[in-house]
Amino acid sequence: MMILYSILILAGLGLVLGLMIAWTAKMFAVEQDPRVEKVLSMLPGANCGGCGFAGCADFAKALAEGRAEVGGCPVSSKEAKGMIASFLGLAVSDSVRKVAVVLCGGSSSLARKAAEYNGISDCRSANLVAGGAKGCRYGCLGLASCARVCPVNAIEILDGLAIVHPELCIGCGKCVKACPRNLIKLVPENAHVHVFCSSRDKGADKKKVCDVPCIGCRKCVKAAGENEMLVEGFLVRTNYEKPPANDLPVRAGCPTNCLQSGFPLAYLKKQGGMPGEKEEKVA
Amino acid sequence: MGKDLLLITVGAILVNNFVLSKILGICPLLGVSKKLDTALGMSGAVIFVLTLATLVTSLFFKFALSPDSALAKATGFNFDFLQTIVFIVVIAGLVQIVEIIMQKKAPKIYSALGIYLPLITTNCAVLGAAVINAKEGRGVIESTIFGFCSAVGFALALVLFSSIREKLELARVPKAFQGTSIALITAGILAMAFMGFAGLVK
Numbered sequence: 001m002m003i004l005y006s007i008l009i010l011a012g013l014g015l016v017l018g019l020m021i022a023w024t025a026k027m028f029a030v031e032q033d034p035r036v037e038k039v040l041s042m043l044p045g046a047n048c049g050g051c052g053f054a055g056c057a058d059f060a061k062a063l064a065e066g067r068a069e070v071g072g073c074p075v076s077s078k079e080a081k082g083m084i085a086s087f088l089g090l091a092v093s094d095s096v097r098k099v100a101v102v103l104c105g106g107s108s109s110l111a112r113k114a115a116e117y118n119g120i121s122d123c124r125s126a127n128l129v130a131g132g133a134k135g136c137r138y139g140c141l142g143l144a145s146c147a148r149v150c151p152v153n154a155i156e157i158l159d160g161l162a163i164v165h166p167e168l169c170i171g172c173g174k175c176v177k178a179c180p181r182n183l184i185k186l187v188p189e190n191a192h193v194h195v196f197c198s199s200r201d202k203g204a205d206k207k208k209v210c211d212v213p214c215i216g217c218r219k220c221v222k223a224a225g226e227n228e229m230l231v232e233g234f235l236v237r238t239n240y241e242k243p244p245a246n247d248l249p250v251r252a253g254c255p256t257n258c259l260q261s262g263f264p265l266a267y268l269k270k271q272g273g274m275p276g277e278k279e280e281k282v283a
Numbered sequence: 284m285g286k287d288l289l290l291i292t293v294g295a296i297l298v299n300n301f302v303l304s305k306i307l308g309i310c311p312l313l314g315v316s317k318k319l320d321t322a323l324g325m326s327g328a329v330i331f332v333l334t335l336a337t338l339v340t341s342l343f344f345k346f347a348l349s350p351d352s353a354l355a356k357a358t359g360f361n362f363d364f365l366q367t368i369v370f371i372v373v374i375a376g377l378v379q380i381v382e383i384i385m386q387k388k389a390p391k392i393y394s395a396l397g398i399y400l401p402l403i404t405t406n407c408a409v410l411g412a413a414v415i416n417a418k419e420g421r422g423v424i425e426s427t428i429f430g431f432c433s434a435v436g437f438a439l440a441l442v443l444f445s446s447i448r449e450k451l452e453l454a455r456v457p458k459a460f461q462g463t464s465i466a467l468i469t470a471g472i473l474a475m476a477f478m479g480f481a482g483l484v485k
Binding site for chain 1: 347358360362365368369372373376377379380383384386387388390453
């Protein structure tokens, strides 16, 4: 008898609760835009936040409500964007895929240190302590603040220098915000020639602390087409609106090897040397 | 009555703190204590669910499961062995219903509590509070206050612990102790600190 009662009580309880849940689910159902889910399935799902929304789901919702543009997603391929746009009946705002690049070539063996830093292993705190260990006050501190925020692990720290691997980079821009020295720039994917230096010091001063600075000799400016390289004080920069051809570093003959295509000198050295490079002088 | 309630309050928050002296609800303590923000969200969800759960389960206990309830008298049987399963079912069902209603009527609170609300449903702290109430034979009001205060105690421990862990992120921890092991040691020291309250309530 007791067993029967127990079974009845539990069965009754389950039935009542089940019915209540079913009823409330029906009564208090929240209508959702059915397009949101469709759009979400077409987004990359990286949840990197590069669009400025809290993950892909939020972005999909904003897209469906017309608060965002399809081009806002830095990760989606062109085809995916086109699909989403035609699904929602929107125009695609065309955007070239952007990748991050660290504009410094001063690895530990190429740039000199001015001090020892023993604090928290993070660029932002190192930068607070008298500007960190590097002799160059513009250079990469190499403590991997950018690498840690990268959602796809596209940043390598090689010999105390942060290097972005553009083939992995999704262009979300988190590292740009993380770098206390503002060395990281988002550049169009098709621009490969970079001046791996951000120092605004005079050429001679730069040479004292670094083997691979831009000394502003303008050899590359002369070798490049009109307006392809821009001079900013003692520093030359690639004009990313109109990037020069990939063979510019070879043609220009940069005396400090600061101008490189794709990767800074420290990385190319690790890859087995590069043509015309002088022998390493460190014994 | 007033003195009893005060004893329950102090006892539940400080002396018999759920996490630090009863070792209930350790999973969220270690799981969601890396950031203060998430710890606060979790605390809110726990306070909400635990108060609600103790209220409803004590009602059930009073009218159906306790040896001198109406049901026991009517049938002549004692159903208190059904306690655990009934409590679990009731708490789970109830939270589900409340969640659905909240999503519709109070979306702000819903999104603030977020994923923690369904997660906490099956937490041992919630069931623990209900079972302790039944064991102590507390009335409905006392049970609810105990549930609320236990949850506040849980929230206190969680917020303290997550603040410490946030600081630990910046500390130089020896390699062997990094991660969960230093968290467990911290929890142990925190629990020992809470032992200082032991004499407050008998």
